[in-house]
Amino acid sequence: MSNASTRKRGIPNPLAWIGAAALGLFAEIGRLAVFSARVKAAAFTPRWYFGQIWKQIIQIGFYSLPVVGLSAIFIGAALALNIYQGGSRFGAEQFVPNIVVLGITRELGATITALMLAGRVSAGISAEIGAMRVTEQIDALESLSASPYRYLYAPRFIAALIALPMLVLVADIIGVMGGWAVSVFGLGFDSTVYLRNTLDFVTRNDVLTGLIKAVVFGAVIALMGCYQGDKSKAGATGVGRAATLSMVGAAVLVLASNYIMSTLFVEFGL
Amino acid sequence: MTTPILSLQNVEKRFGKNHVLRGVTLDVAPGESLVVIGGSGSGKSVMLKNALGLMTPDSGQILFNGEDVTQSRGKTRARMRERVGMLFQSGALFDSLTVWENVAFRLVNSGIVNRSKAKDRAIETLSKVRLGSDVADLYPAEISGGMQKRVSLARSIISKPDLIFFDEPTTGLDPITADAINDLIIEQVRGLGAATVTITHDMSSARKIADEVAMLFEGKIIWRGKASEVDSSGNPYVDQFVHGRADGPIQPAL
Numbered sequence: 001m002s003n004a005s006t007r008k009r010g011i012p013n014p015l016a017w018i019g020a021a022a023l024g025l026f027a028e029i030g031r032l033a034v035f036s037a038r039v040k041a042a043a044f045t046p047r048w049y050f051g052q053i054w055k056q057i058i059q060i061g062f063y064s065l066p067v068v069g070l071s072a073i074f075i076g077a078a079l080a081l082n083i084y085q086g087g088s089r090f091g092a093e094q095f096v097p098n099i100v101v102l103g104i105t106r107e108l109g110a111t112i113t114a115l116m117l118a119g120r121v122s123a124g125i126s127a128e129i130g131a132m133r134v135t136e137q138i139d140a141l142e143s144l145s146a147s148p149y150r151y152l153y154a155p156r157f158i159a160a161l162i163a164l165p166m167l168v169l170v171a172d173i174i175g176v177m178g179g180w181a182v183s184v185f186g187l188g189f190d191s192t193v194y195l196r197n198t199l200d201f202v203t204r205n206d207v208l209t210g211l212i213k214a215v216v217f218g219a220v221i222a223l224m225g226c227y228q229g230d231k232s233k234a235g236a237t238g239v240g241r242a243a244t245l246s247m248v249g250a251a252v253l254v255l256a257s258n259y260i261m262s263t264l265f266v267e268f269g270l
Numbered sequence: 271m272t273t274p275i276l277s278l279q280n281v282e283k284r285f286g287k288n289h290v291l292r293g294v295t296l297d298v299a300p301g302e303s304l305v306v307i308g309g310s311g312s313g314k315s316v317m318l319k320n321a322l323g324l325m326t327p328d329s330g331q332i333l334f335n336g337e338d339v340t341q342s343r344g345k346t347r348a349r350m351r352e353r354v355g356m357l358f359q360s361g362a363l364f365d366s367l368t369v370w371e372n373v374a375f376r377l378v379n380s381g382i383v384n385r386s387k388a389k390d391r392a393i394e395t396l397s398k399v400r401l402g403s404d405v406a407d408l409y410p411a412e413i414s415g416g417m418q419k420r421v422s423l424a425r426s427i428i429s430k431p432d433l434i435f436f437d438e439p440t441t442g443l444d445p446i447t448a449d450a451i452n453d454l455i456i457e458q459v460r461g462l463g464a465a466t467v468t469i470t471h472d473m474s475s476a477r478k479i480a481d482e483v484a485m486l487f488e489g490k491i492i493w494r495g496k497a498s499e500v501d502s503s504g505n506p507y508v509d510q511f512v513h514g515r516a517d518g519p520i521q522p523a524l
Contacts, residue, residue, distance in 0.1 A: 137364055143356040
């Protein structure tokens with residue numbers, strides 16, 4: 001047996017493996033890009049299913065309020081404690097309200113909300129659409145002259161674009177209040193002074209950058225959920241895998257896009 | 271000669287190395303009931319999905335009423351689908367919609383009628399498949415498998431299509447319910463004068479609803495004849511399949 005055939009059958013060629021993995025990655029990015037373009041085209045041109053959009057705003061926005069609120073209050077509270085502890089090393093405890101509001105509005109409010117929704121919403125969308133795919137409901141939709149892009153995916157995409165900024169605004173307020181509660185009731189801050197410092201320090205750009213991030217995160221979460229659900233393979237394993245992939249993919253893309261946007265905001269002085 | 275309502279000409283479809291359809295050629299005349307039989311994995315469902323435009327063939331042509339719809343999209347495809355009904359193997363009812371919303375989906379979606387009139391039409395169509403108005407506001411998960419098939423049948427006939435596809439209409443049903451579904455298919459389809467293409471491996475269903483039977487094997491139509499000739503076709507593949515024998519030219523899918 002020749003060396004070449006030994007390598008072929010026995011030890012995998014690492015270059016071939018890397019090449020195949022790279023090709024697979026590019027193919028997946030290409031498929032996701034085409035899918036995203038089709039969803040966006042359906043979302044920004046008529047016909048719109050307003051009933052479906054409203055239903056999804058309730059599903060994505062309203063039903064996520066408890067989880068977003070709870071996450072925000074604990075993040076705000078923990079942030080205040082840590083800033084107080086760190087600041088006390090060089091006598092900067094008084095900056096707790098300023099740093100809490102900056103951290104929450106510019107970074108944590110949007111990121112924590114998006115990460116929670118990557119789990120709750122992206123995986124949920126993916127499981128729902130995956131189940132529809134494997135039970136032929138999406139084929140049935142097409143056979144009834146309804147486009148799944150317009151009837152299923154665009155309403156979820158539009159709803160996420162609308163709901164995420166609202167949720168982030170709620171998370172910002174609750175997160176700041178979490179920091180306030182710990183500072184006032186645990187660290188001995190004066191309530192009025194804490195709130196005055198917060199309101200004096202926060203700028204419109206701080207809130208705006210968080211809301212811009214929220215729109216992008218909404219798009220990422222909805223697109224990943226719809227994409228993975230749409231290409232779900234048959235069976236419970238296939239649907240479960242789609243839900244996992246959408247959650248992990250959405251979370252990673254949220255963090256990556258967060259970094260890119262933060263860089264751009266700094267570049268443009270926002 | 272009448273133009274076939276549906277014509278598949280040398281249709282081929284591959285999935286990677288799996289060559290599923292290897293040149294399927296098939297004509298369906300208006301008002302004709304054609305049943306396509308074939309074992310599991312013979313390509314029946316893939317053939318149906320290509321005919322309906324849910325998949326695009328790799329080569330060959332699909333004509334609907336003489337018009338080439340092989341690669342059609344958008345309005346041409348929508349125009350074709352408005353005249354075609356489909357009963358899916360699993361029923362494929364939308365589980366987030368009530369029974370009447372499922373039945374009237376096409377009417378509401380196309381804006382032909384308002385929701386109130388659509389509900390009336392849905393209840394009227396449900397009565398044609400022996401379902402009362404009491405099920406109209408239930409969700410698909412709240413009714414039995416046989417009822418789901420009847421709801422799906424109602425959904426496929428509500429717009430009075432010219433052509434209806436049935437994908438294993440009796441699979442998963444007990445013999446009595448299966449026979450009732452066959453009766454409903456005959457009654458409703460004859461009433462509409464629609465052509466039908468049914469794929470099944472249920473021979474009692476095939477004998478009952480078919481004008482003609484075709485057999486698909488390894489991605490090709492290997493025999494076609496009148497339903498009355500299926501038991502004496504002289505084709506060893508058809509004989510083995512019709513009589514359900516393990517011995518013969520077709521290897522069991524184990």
